[in-house]
Amino acid sequence: MTQVVIAGAGPTGACLALLLAERGIDVMLVEAAKRFDRQFRGQALMPSGLDALKEMDLSTIAETVPHQQLNAWEFWIESKLLFRADEPIEAEGPPCTLLSQPEFLAAVVERAKACSNFEFVPGTTVQGLEKTGDRITGVTLSDGRQIATALVIAADGRNSSLRSKADLMLEQQSETKGNSSIDVLWFSLPNLPPVRKENVFYAIVENGHSFGFFRNSQNQTQLGWGLSKSSQSDASTTNWRDTDWQQQIIDHSPHWLAQVLQTQADPDVWKPTLFSVAVALAPQWSQPGFLLLGDAAHPMSPVRAQGINMAFRDAIVAANHLVPLLQSNADATQLDPALAEIQAEREPEIRRAQALQAAELAQGELLHNYPILRWGASQFAPIVGLGVKQSWLRRQQQLRLGVVQVELKV
Numbered sequence: 001m002t003q004v005v006i007a008g009a010g011p012t013g014a015c016l017a018l019l020l021a022e023r024g025i026d027v028m029l030v031e032a033a034k035r036f037d038r039q040f041r042g043q044a045l046m047p048s049g050l051d052a053l054k055e056m057d058l059s060t061i062a063e064t065v066p067h068q069q070l071n072a073w074e075f076w077i078e079s080k081l082l083f084r085a086d087e088p089i090e091a092e093g094p095p096c097t098l099l100s101q102p103e104f105l106a107a108v109v110e111r112a113k114a115c116s117n118f119e120f121v122p123g124t125t126v127q128g129l130e131k132t133g134d135r136i137t138g139v140t141l142s143d144g145r146q147i148a149t150a151l152v153i154a155a156d157g158r159n160s161s162l163r164s165k166a167d168l169m170l171e172q173q174s175e176t177k178g179n180s181s182i183d184v185l186w187f188s189l190p191n192l193p194p195v196r197k198e199n200v201f202y203a204i205v206e207n208g209h210s211f212g213f214f215r216n217s218q219n220q221t222q223l224g225w226g227l228s229k230s231s232q233s234d235a236s237t238t239n240w241r242d243t244d245w246q247q248q249i250i251d252h253s254p255h256w257l258a259q260v261l262q263t264q265a266d267p268d269v270w271k272p273t274l275f276s277v278a279v280a281l282a283p284q285w286s287q288p289g290f291l292l293l294g295d296a297a298h299p300m301s302p303v304r305a306q307g308i309n310m311a312f313r314d315a316i317v318a319a320n321h322l323v324p325l326l327q328s329n330a331d332a333t334q335l336d337p338a339l340a341e342i343q344a345e346r347e348p349e350i351r352r353a354q355a356l357q358a359a360e361l362a363q364g365e366l367l368h369n370y371p372i373l374r375w376g377a378s379q380f381a382p383i384v385g386l387g388v389k390q391s392w393l394r395r396q397q398q399l400r401l402g403v404v405q406v407e408l409k410v
């Protein structure tokens with residue numbers, strides 16, 4: 001019998017599968033996609049995520065796949081630079097780094113394949129959960145196979161279909177409600193001159209619109225345009241597919257950026273992908289024989305890049321709890337309480353990160369909704385910029401370093 005079936009080879013599932021497999025646990029990792037580059041995947045890793053990579057002994061892989069370090073953050077408001085913060089922000093520690101997720105995931109799975117107790121099943125979905133009494137004891141795959149297992153881990157992302165199949169639900173937390181108030185239109189442009197010399201994350205607020213861009217690990221300029229649900233510019237009311245986005249973004253850019261964007265004449269690069277931002281938390285992450293992990297348990301907002309970092313840290317904590325039990329072939333009476341312990345250990349950090357993401361977004365919403373604030377901030381940028389920067393730096397601390405210490409102990 002396969003000891004563990006993991007559904008989904010995103011950062012949560014792939015890393016946990018490797019940790020378990022390298023410790024002698026029989027693991028089947030089932031991934032719906034045939035290839036890792038089939039859809040957009042986030043890239044930014046905070047120091048907490050980079051530290052988690054070190055804990056998992058994956059730093060070498062991270063160094064060999066395409067990546068870019070961030071040199072600074074710049075906040076522009078009504079064409080004036082409000083402040084700049086250089087990376088790394090902490091006195092010691094790595095800068096925020098953009099890592100190519102498809103290549104990273106492929107390399108993690110490739111390393112796991114060296115373990116004879118690991119099986120990777122790409123291009124296949126986990127379609128159903130098998131039950132014996134109250135306990136989930138197996139899965140049905142889209143290729144028709146039924147696999148019996150001691151534990152099913154659903155790492156199948158924010159739209160997890162296994163979550164509802166296991167009768168678990170998502171709840172939006174009151175302190176994170178602001179987080180769901182944006183959708184993001186995502187553009188991949190050729191590398192733009194302003195981001196060529198150094199890699200700056202630019203946050204631009206202009207005429208009540210906001211967007212951000214940076215150089216991604218593939219040397220493209222990745223631009224995210226916020227569609228605010230509190231205004232009339234959200235995805236349901238905007239005919240975003242037919243909008244002339246080049247002109248729209250130029251019209252809301254500082255002069256130096258507008259000039260550069262004019263040069264991007266290829267209409268294809270101005271066709272965005274829409275990402276609906278979902279932020280929530282499952283009140284209960286487990287059922288007997290079943291555990292939700294990563295975005296399946298707690299869909300994260302893209303604000304300040306938390307999701308992959310949290311996914312890595314979930315994988316480490318899960319391995320700490322599960323490896324000793326699975327190595328000793330513990331029975332259900334020992335395994336099931338450990339699932340609740342994993343949630344208890346991870347939930348406080350997730351709640352805090354989601355609340356901090358909501359607070360970041362609320363700052364943006366204030367500027368979005370109050371032209372007087374934008375005017376004041378831009379007119380008095382040299383005076384207020386320093387104070388705003390200090391307050392921003394304070395707010396970043398836990399978003400960058402994590403809320404608790406996470407160490408791999410197995």
Ligand SMILES: Cc1cc2nc3c(=O)[nH]c(=O)nc-3n(C[C@H](O)[C@H](O)[C@H](O)COP(=O)(O)OP(=O)(O)OC[C@H]3O[C@@H](n4cnc5c(N)ncnc54)[C@H](O)[C@@H]3O)c2cc1C
Nearest residue numbers: 008010011012032042043044126157294295302305307308
């Ligand atoms: C626009 C946007 C930008 C983002 N940018 C960043 C960023 O820069 N940094 C960051 O840290 N986070 C970012 N995030 C969040 C981050 O992408 C997620 O939090 C993270 O990918 C979650 O990892 P996961 O492994 O839990 O889930 P996912 O990465 O979603 O992986 C789930 C996997 O499960 C597979 N799957 C689904 N259903 C099944 C099934 N039934 N059977 C088998 N396989 C299945 C999917 O194909 C997928 O590969 C961003 C999110 C958005 C929306």
